[in-house]
Amino acid sequence: MPEKILVVDDDALMRLMVTKTLSTEGFEFLEAENGVQAVEKAIAHQPDLIIMDVNMPEMDGYEACQRIRSNPITSAIPIILVTSLSTVEDKIKGFDSGADDYIPKPFDPIELTMRVNVLLRRMARIKATVKAPEVRPGKVIAFFSLRGGIGTTTLATNTAIALTRLWGTPTALVDLVLACGQCALMMNIPPRNSWADLARIPNEEIDIEVLRNVLRPHESGVLVLVAPNHPEEGEMIDGPKVSHVLDLLKKEYPYIILDLPHEFCEKTLAGLDTADEIWLLLAPELASVRATLLAMETFQMLNYPLERVKLLLNWTFERRGLARKAIEKTLKREIDVVIPYASEPLVKSINLGVPAVLDDTNPPLVALFENFAYLLSREDHKNNPPVNPTPTYQRVMEYLAEKNSHG
Ligand SMILES: Nc1ncnc2c1ncn2[C@@H]1O[C@H](COP(=O)(O)OP(=O)(O)OP(=O)(O)O)[C@@H](O)[C@H]1O
Ligand SMILES: [Mg+2]
Known part of the structure; x- marks a missing residue:
């Protein structure tokens, strides 16, 4: 080359x-x-x-x-x-x-x-x-919920940034909420290029160089495939196009994060089919639990292996939520990760366009997203400590060492 x-x-x-x-x-x-x-x-x-x-x-x-x-x-x-x-x-x-x-x-x-x-x-x-990295396809991680306002975009953006800072390599973040995606807004990225550019190009002409020119870089190193400015442009994107783009990104980037729409449409299915891991988000309230049950039934119908799906309980409100145990009993499954209520820092981060994982004034929230990113990381990365560890990697290792020392 x-x-x-x-x-x-x-x-x-x-x-x-x-x-x-x-x-x-x-x-x-x-x-x-x-x-x-x-x-x-x-x-x-x-x-x-x-x-x-x-x-x-x-x-x-x-x-x-x-x-x-x-x-x-x-x-x-x-x-x-x-x-x-x-x-x-x-x-x-x-x-x-x-x-x-x-x-x-x-x-x-x-x-x-x-x-x-x-x-x-x-x-x-x-x-x-430096040992040449083995060329393995990237890990595709999808964030999904059948209910809106549960924190899907918050999780997708912060996780993409945390993974980038953890491993020091660019992560692709794909906004598949083509009707009104918010990833660019939450990261303060002027939406110059977007999915709309790809709508006009036949799939066989879309290669990684075309994508590189459409992906919008965030200062952290995350590369965002931004949702179109107008919903009707989003309608021009179909499932095969989404699959094609994701296949190209998988060959290029170690991690690909998907922010999915809150419905089982053609684009959602293309994203879910490609995903190595699906993080199903729910809030501790009845409607959300019901939506989660529905989503899990659909995954079963689609023959997705159970271990591919993870449950994330996000406390989007402060009090009187359903107890974790009660939710687990209803879903007949354990919840994998709980995100605590953190309204003030998250609202601030959205209004400033600075995702919470970059907010130095809130170390616990930064640590939460960094440790979550490590949990999601590929096994081959976790098993090969980096030669030049990033500050994020060092912080995560300190956290894990401390956790182990406390049993
Ligand atoms: N753990 C949390 N604690 C408090 N507020 C939260 C938490 N997680 C998310 N929120 C808030 O919930 C709102 C919705 O979050 P977000 O936009 O990420 O959800 P979404 O599922 O992507 O919504 P949409 O339906 O608009 O796509 C935001 O105002 C966000 O700050
Ligand atoms: Mg969203």
């Missing part, structure tokens, strides 16, 4: 000069016009190298460099800053922001080619020493 280089400059002519200079080296190029786009494309496309201008509108090269460096998803990507600023202070600022190399503008074509190749060779050596 050719190495991918992201060229960032607000001046199209400069981008052209860079790509022309390197055109004989057999690279594949991506382009961005400012720092904001650079950060987004770095997350979505995982380039092998970034060549970036410093003075740009919206976000300059220094800030983009810092953001790319501080995100575990993009932190290892080498960055060359190209700039006409050439004082010692400028250079120091460049290196302080995390750039690997620095090249003055106008650049010398031979020097640029040489520096690019040096950095790419160094990266290739680092990658070779």
Whole structure:
């Protein structure tokens, strides 16, 4: 596979000069016009190298460099800053922001080619020493309930972010509530691209590169397939399209999270069929328990193995809910996970567009979602501790060690 280089400059002519200079080296190029786009494309496309201008509108090269460096998803990507600023202070600022190399503008074509190749060779050596990950299909985890307002989207968004921060790899989050999905809103992602773009493309023309351009990156590294802006666009998406897209995502990302509609429609079934694990959500009230019973009966009719379905009791209200034991007796099944009532932080998080798992002011809730993400993680991940553990991984390990020491 050719190495991918992201060229960032607000001046199209400069981008052209860079790509022309390197055109004989057999690279594949991506382009961005400012720092904001650079950060987004770095997350979505995982380039092998970034060549970036410093003075740009919206976000300059220094800030983009810092953001790319501080995100575990993009932190290892080498960055060359190209700039006409050439004082010692400028250079120091460049290196302080995390750039690997620095090249003055106008650049010398031979020097640029040489520096690019040096950095790419160094990266290739680092990658070779880290054991190549086994290519296994991603784990698809669906959140579902036949009743609305039970926390499906809250769970799907927070879990996707927690998994990304736990393993330091991008997670795909697929909003299948095509009539009025809320994932983008809850994560404060401007819904530029969405399922609507895919509605117009025949399935055989949709490949992973097409998807990469439609997925919207969240700053955490989660890549969101956003619901369309208008419900009628959602109606143009059918079951086979959902299955096709999920199959492609499975080949690319270690985790794929689904936020499903509250009904058994064609899209829901396509999602459920692909899911390795289905988290059925319920609240401690009668209507919700009844909806759960109905869903479980339907799963049985669909011949889904029982162990694929997990029960999550979410306390969406504060008091006088049904007792856990009584619910378990009615459902003839144990509840796997209980989420306590946490109205205030969750309302705040929705209004700010900052999912609760990122809210440093509420450590217990952060821990709750991080530990939940570990519980959902693939066995091959849990059995192979990462060489460079993320802060989230370290926190989860501390929590587990403490739990074990208390029996
Ligand atoms: N554990 C909890 N404690 C308190 N409030 C909660 C809890 N979980 C979810 N909520 C609140 O319940 C509301 C509905 O949550 P959410 O939108 O995630 O549910 P949903 O099932 O996706 O709903 P919809 O039917 O709109 O798709 C939100 O205001 C959310 O903050
Ligand atoms: Mg929802």
